[in-house]
Amino acid sequence: MKATIRNVAKLAGVAPSTVSHYLNRSAPLSSTTAKNVESAIATLNYRVNLGARGLRQRKTLSIGLVMPNITIPFFGEIASIIENMFWEKGYQTLLCISERDVEREFLQVLNLASRQVDGLLVAYSSEQSKVFEAAKTLSIPTVFVDRAVSGQYSIATDNFYGGVLAARHLYELGHRRIGVLCGEIEIRNVAERLAGFQAELAQHGIEIQHIVHGRQELQFGLKVSQLLGENGPTAIFATNDIVAVGAWRTLIEAGYRLPEDMSVVGFDDIEISRYLVPPLTTVAQPTREIGARAVKLLLQLIADRNGAATPVSVLVSPTLKIRGSTALARTSPGPST
Amino acid sequence: MKATIRNVAKLAGVAPSTVSHYLNRSAPLSSTTAKNVESAIATLNYRVNLGARGLRQRKTLSIGLVMPNITIPFFGEIASIIENMFWEKGYQTLLCISERDVEREFLQVLNLASRQVDGLLVAYSSEQSKVFEAAKTLSIPTVFVDRAVSGQYSIATDNFYGGVLAARHLYELGHRRIGVLCGEIEIRNVAERLAGFQAELAQHGIEIQHIVHGRQELQFGLKVSQLLGENGPTAIFATNDIVAVGAWRTLIEAGYRLPEDMSVVGFDDIEISRYLVPPLTTVAQPTREIGARAVKLLLQLIADRNGAATPVSVLVSPTLKIRGSTALARTSPGPST
DNA sequence: TTGAAAGCGCTAACAC
DNA sequence: GTGTTAGCGCTTTCAA
Numbered sequence: 001m002k003a004t005i006r007n008v009a010k011l012a013g014v015a016p017s018t019v020s021h022y023l024n025r026s027a028p029l030s031s032t033t034a035k036n037v038e039s040a041i042a043t044l045n046y047r048v049n050l051g052a053r054g055l056r057q058r059k060t061l062s063i064g065l066v067m068p069n070i071t072i073p074f075f076g077e078i079a080s081i082i083e084n085m086f087w088e089k090g091y092q093t094l095l096c097i098s099e100r101d102v103e104r105e106f107l108q109v110l111n112l113a114s115r116q117v118d119g120l121l122v123a124y125s126s127e128q129s130k131v132f133e134a135a136k137t138l139s140i141p142t143v144f145v146d147r148a149v150s151g152q153y154s155i156a157t158d159n160f161y162g163g164v165l166a167a168r169h170l171y172e173l174g175h176r177r178i179g180v181l182c183g184e185i186e187i188r189n190v191a192e193r194l195a196g197f198q199a200e201l202a203q204h205g206i207e208i209q210h211i212v213h214g215r216q217e218l219q220f221g222l223k224v225s226q227l228l229g230e231n232g233p234t235a236i237f238a239t240n241d242i243v244a245v246g247a248w249r250t251l252i253e254a255g256y257r258l259p260e261d262m263s264v265v266g267f268d269d270i271e272i273s274r275y276l277v278p279p280l281t282t283v284a285q286p287t288r289e290i291g292a293r294a295v296k297l298l299l300q301l302i303a304d305r306n307g308a309a310t311p312v313s314v315l316v317s318p319t320l321k322i323r324g325s326t327a328l329a330r331t332s333p334g335p336s337t
Numbered sequence: 338m339k340a341t342i343r344n345v346a347k348l349a350g351v352a353p354s355t356v357s358h359y360l361n362r363s364a365p366l367s368s369t370t371a372k373n374v375e376s377a378i379a380t381l382n383y384r385v386n387l388g389a390r391g392l393r394q395r396k397t398l399s400i401g402l403v404m405p406n407i408t409i410p411f412f413g414e415i416a417s418i419i420e421n422m423f424w425e426k427g428y429q430t431l432l433c434i435s436e437r438d439v440e441r442e443f444l445q446v447l448n449l450a451s452r453q454v455d456g457l458l459v460a461y462s463s464e465q466s467k468v469f470e471a472a473k474t475l476s477i478p479t480v481f482v483d484r485a486v487s488g489q490y491s492i493a494t495d496n497f498y499g500g501v502l503a504a505r506h507l508y509e510l511g512h513r514r515i516g517v518l519c520g521e522i523e524i525r526n527v528a529e530r531l532a533g534f535q536a537e538l539a540q541h542g543i544e545i546q547h548i549v550h551g552r553q554e555l556q557f558g559l560k561v562s563q564l565l566g567e568n569g570p571t572a573i574f575a576t577n578d579i580v581a582v583g584a585w586r587t588l589i590e591a592g593y594r595l596p597e598d599m600s601v602v603g604f605d606d607i608e609i610s611r612y613l614v615p616p617l618t619t620v621a622q623p624t625r626e627i628g629a630r631a632v633k634l635l636l637q638l639i640a641d642r643n644g645a646a647t648p649v650s651v652l653v654s655p656t657l658k659i660r661g662s663t664a665l666a667r668t669s670p671g672p673s674t
Numbered sequence: 675t676t677g678a679a680a681g682c683g684c685t686a687a688c689a690c
Numbered sequence: 691g692t693g694t695t696a697g698c699g700c701t702t703t704c705a706a
């Protein structure tokens with residue numbers, strides 16, 4: 001005997017709707033019928049089929065989460081926070097990893113829509129993404145995380161301001177010859193970090209001395225060697241912590257002492273940054289707040305689906321964590337051997 | 338006009354079942370009707386409701402993934418691999434993070450069952466977990482990952498053997514006074530690593546000189562200081578890399594040179610390990626293989642649901658990555674200041 | 675307080 | 691090739 005609401009009803013000698021009422025407390029039941037239903041449920045080991053319920057109710061208590069990657073600490077943490085908060089609210093998270101593949105990401109959004117998710121949380125993979133239009137035509141509440149999207153709801157770090165913070169810090173320490181390890185400039189967040197950094201330096205009439213471009217990964221940091229040499233920089237800004245860690249490693253191996261011979265500033269504040277020797281000065285992403293705000297906003301959009309409020313892009317300010325990898329500038333650069 | 342299969346059929350002037358056949362290629366259609374259906378779908382912007390389909394077909398092309406955490410690199414990678422492989426096969430991953438909460442984990446499994454997932458992948462949180470019975474009574478194909486479970490399908494690292502590898506390596510380098518930073522012994526994997534490590538040392542008549550217990554997190558590694566001192570160990574084994582990184586930090590700060598003054602071996606091979614200075618010698622988890630095997634096995638179990646084959650626990654062997662943090666033992670311990 | 679009936683959107687026999 | 695019909699398991703009027 002399959003555990004369906006019908007069979008439970010049969011066994012309890014009541015109508016299916018009565019069982020439904022019991023399950024949803026949508027009507028008061030006499031204590032005897034309640035008892036009967038209860039025991040019928042127990043003997044059949046009945047559990048509601050949420051698929052069927054969703055079909056009927058037109059809501060699934062599920063949300064779709066699309067991320068480029070979850071092994072990157074920042075995204076992993078965001079995903080974790082989001083799953084946690086939604087679980088608390090009774091929502092199931094459907095995870096999709098786009099691996100920064102525009103096509104795949106698009107298909108994932110369509111698939112999630114087909115699965116009738118009540119809402120969508122998207123960290124899109126590139127400016128060429130096709131999810132923007134998709135999100136609109138699908139008319140399903142969507143919040144973009146980590147990246148600002150004009151004309152859509154989004155919660156993101158104020159990357160420009162983060163760049164400003166990094167630059168200001170180095171400037172105040174007396175650094176004037178500054179190098180940059182810059183990730184993919186096509187990634188809007190990276191471009192903004194750089195822009196903020198440059199803008200702040202420009203305020204003081206300083207230009208970036210030397211800049212190397214590469215991908216936002218550890219390997220790229222090793223290329224810091226290209227910045228070094230005669231009259232090289234006294235400080236380096238990496239557009240994320242992973243890259244900074246790579247740079248840090250190369251510097252140590254090249255005989256630089258940190259921070260005496262070279263100051264290094266990262267961006268993100270991943271866990272490992274705190275535990276390097278010296279610990280890394282970095283611009284900390286407001287990770288928790290981004291996650292929390294995104295969830296709250298989406299929940300709200302789901303609640304008043306009609307409310308055609310105008311989309312807003314929220315920028316959350318990052319903070320500078322001053323740790324051991326930055327110090328007052330020396331006059332002569334390079335290792336002091 | 339809502340985009341349902343009925344309306345598409347109406348618009349195309351055919352029966353719903355015809356549209357269904359078109360969608361599923363479950364019957365050949367005349368090219369004209371195919372065209373009509375196609376354009377009707379396009380104008381209505383129709384997309385199949387997978388919830389309804391799932392209800393009818395009694396399969397949802399979705400799987401549940403329960404993990405204690407995804408911000409830990411090892412789990413993050415496993416989750417990532419699993420999501421990827423299932424997506425390729427057309428399955429949607431429903432993610433649940435238990436945060437090592439036994440009760441929560443249990444509810445999550447029940448919830449996933451209610452959502453009619455076709456299969457379940459579980460990295461359970463503790464030996465007290467209630468998911469073992471649940472998995473049985475629910476009669477839904479389940480594979481446990483990362484931890485062996487007798488009487489159930491499981492894919493896990495051979496942690497004991499990993500411990501052996503670490504011990505053998507240190508022994509062969511001449512280390513005789515060896516300290517251990519050991520994570521929660523209640524975690525079976527940790528206990529097994531330690532057991533293997535001890536067993537191998539015992540083969541050579543050596544005992545662990547000193548052992549400190551704590552949690553499997555970076556902070557704990559800082560307690561390596563408790564192992565140091567007069568006649569302290571010349572080598573340290575940490576039951577995971579995160580802990581090793583913490584230890585490594587403390588050692589550097591205490592003036593130890595690695596590996597001359599102290600050899601360090603970790604377990605996991607997380608990304609950062611490669612980029613420490615010196616890079617960490619560690620027992621590498623066969624992460625990819627665990628993920629891939631788990632997916633393959635689950636897919637297979639789903640395919641032949643009837644086949645009451647006997648559950649198997651698969652243990653995949655880890656490998657030793659010898660890097661810069663281990664070297665031949667010196668006679669006198671401590672920093673050689 | 676309980677039940678009958680309709681239907682969410684889809685597919686699968688089976689008929690034609 | 692295509693249509694008719696029934697029904698997956700649930701909720702929700704509405705009536706009693």
